[in-house]
Amino acid sequence: MTAPTQLAEPTAPRGRFGRGLGGKVRVVLGRGVARGAIQLSLLGLLPVWGADAFGRYVAATGAFTWVVGVVLGVEKAALTAVPRTRLLAAQTTRMLIGRAAALFAAGLLAAAALSPVGGAPALYGLAAANAAGMGLLSVLAAVHRLADHPERDSYGYAGYAVWVLGMGGLALAGVLRPYGYLLALTTGLVVACAVLAWLVPALRTRPTHRRDLARLLNRRVVLLGLTDVTDSAGVSILFVVLAAVDKPADSALVYLMLLVSSTLGSFGILVLRLIQPSTSLRLRGTGGASGRLRARTMLGRTAIGAGGIAVATTGALLTARSALGPDALAAIGRHPLAIGGLVLVEMTSFCMVVYAxxxxxxxxxxxxxxxxxxxxxxxxxxxxxxxxxxxxxxxVGAFLALVVGLAVKAAVLHARLRPHPVIDVPLPD
Structure with a gap:
């Protein structure tokens, strides 16, 4: 019989999971520089590549945003499980990194297999690999934060940002087209992930084979990642639908608006990831009752607000169609006020649901x-x-769909989440 494995066993945090406020600020700055570099490069490439080529590029990359969500399940599992472990922390870290790395390796193999085909298949294969690489980079950075090395998170993302800016300059000069640009970014991810992985001590230790631990981690990874996967899959399907109805200009517009809305959302998610280890310890056991009550309250308000706006918007659109005809809907679909209003609702609802x-x-x-x-x-x-x-x-239809999805998620959770404490399911030993 093997010794019991219990990841829910609370322990005192080793270090401060990032060396306090200063370490967290450096992480935010490093991530901000990286995200700013990517966004600025993309915005500059729109006039160089043209709306059609840019739209096809963002359709390919947007179609695989759900892959990042798959790997984020690994990151959240690490941030919630490792702080609660004692003797198995290194083994847990090693197994979780292995799962994220396997997805990146599979993406690279798919990209290599589709490369000779060229065209859209090659671009989509490379987009899948790039998304998995971004997820692995985030997992490795989280592991270093847990080991009280937040500067490695900052340096890793800052270094990748410099690479992105350099490749963006080549693309602006006409040297790199969409496929070559994405290939260069993916190559930079391979290097960045290799360096961060080399600095993880747990990867240089002899593994201990624990089937019970593997089953437990697999469950946590799947369930923790599914929320991010479905959120990303919803966005990906929007791009697939826009591509299927041959609306590359709308794909580009949706992508640019999502860049704006995701800036706030990504910052909020990063802050949550930074405080997740300590939050996981604080909300364990009976301490989770207050967290569940607060989440239920927020979800109820979000369901009413987002749902009400979605219903009102649908009613207004139906009224416009009956009064002005079907052609009026096409004009509304690109109206700045309509898009801006729905983007604001989507941003607010997204932040509320994510925090809950x-x-x-x-x-x-x-x-x-x-x-x-x-x-x-x-x-x-x-x-x-x-x-x-x-x-x-x-x-406008794309963002209306996102608002409806967020309203439904908030309503379902609010309805199923009981106001009294939930009895925990014992973790397997």
């Missing part, structure tokens, strides 16, 4: 099934709405 789910995920394993079912319901609602409205409304 964050609180729930850091309480216990019992609520993970609730967040999973709500995430699936949200994906179904987003896809169903997109299939109905995107063909006519274009960009």
């Amino acid at each position: 789910v964050f609180l729930l995920e850091n309480t216990n394993g019992a609520v993970l099934s609730l967040t999973t079912s709500a995430a699936l319901a949200s994906l179904v609602a987003t896809v169903a709405t997109a299939l109905v409205v995107v063909t006519t409304l274009g960009a």
Whole structure:
């Protein structure tokens, strides 16, 4: 018989998971520089490549944003499990990094296999590898923060940002087209991930084979990542629908608007990841009751607000169609006020739902099934709405679908989350 494996066993945090406020500020700055470099490069490439080529590029990269969500399940598992472990911390770290690295390796193999085909298949294969690489980079950075080395997170992302700016300069000069540009970015990810992986001591230790630990980690990775996967999959499907109805200009517009909305969202998510280890310890056991109550309150308000706006918007669109005819909907689909208003609603609802789910995920394993079912319901609602409205409304329809999905997720979670404490499911030994 092997010794019991219990990841829910609370322990005192080793270090401060990032050397306090100063370490967290450096991480935010490093990530901000990297994200700013990527966004500025993309914005500069729009006039160089043209709307059609740029639209096809963002359609390919946007179609695989869900891959990042898959790997983020590994990161969240590390941030919640490693602080609660004692003797198995190194083994847990090694196994989680291996799962993220396997996805990146699979993406690289797919990109290599599709490269001779050329065209859209090659671009989409490379986009999948790039998304998996970004996820692995985030996992490795999180591991270094847990080991009280936040500067490695900052340096890793800052170094990659410099590489992105350099490749963006070559693309602006006409040297790199979409496929070559994405290939160069993926190559930079391979180097950045290799360096950060080399600095992880757990990867140089002899592994201990624990089947019970593997099953436990697999469950946590799947359930913790599914919410991010469905969120990203909803966005990916929007780009697929826009590409299917041949709206490259709308794809580019949606991508640019998502860059704006995701700036706030990504900053908030980064802050949550930085405080997740300490939050996981604070909300363990009976301490999770207050977190669940607060999450339920936020979800109820979000469901009412986002749902009400979605219903009002649909009513206004139906009224405009009956009064002005079908052609009026096409004009509304690209109207700046309509797009801006829905983007603002989507940003606010997204932040509320993400924080509520964050609180729930850091309480216990019992609520993970609730967040999973709500995430699936949200994906179904987003896809169903997109299939109905995107063909006519274009960009406005895409953001309306996102708002409907967020409203459904908040409503399902609020309905299924009981106000009294949830009994935790015992973790396997």
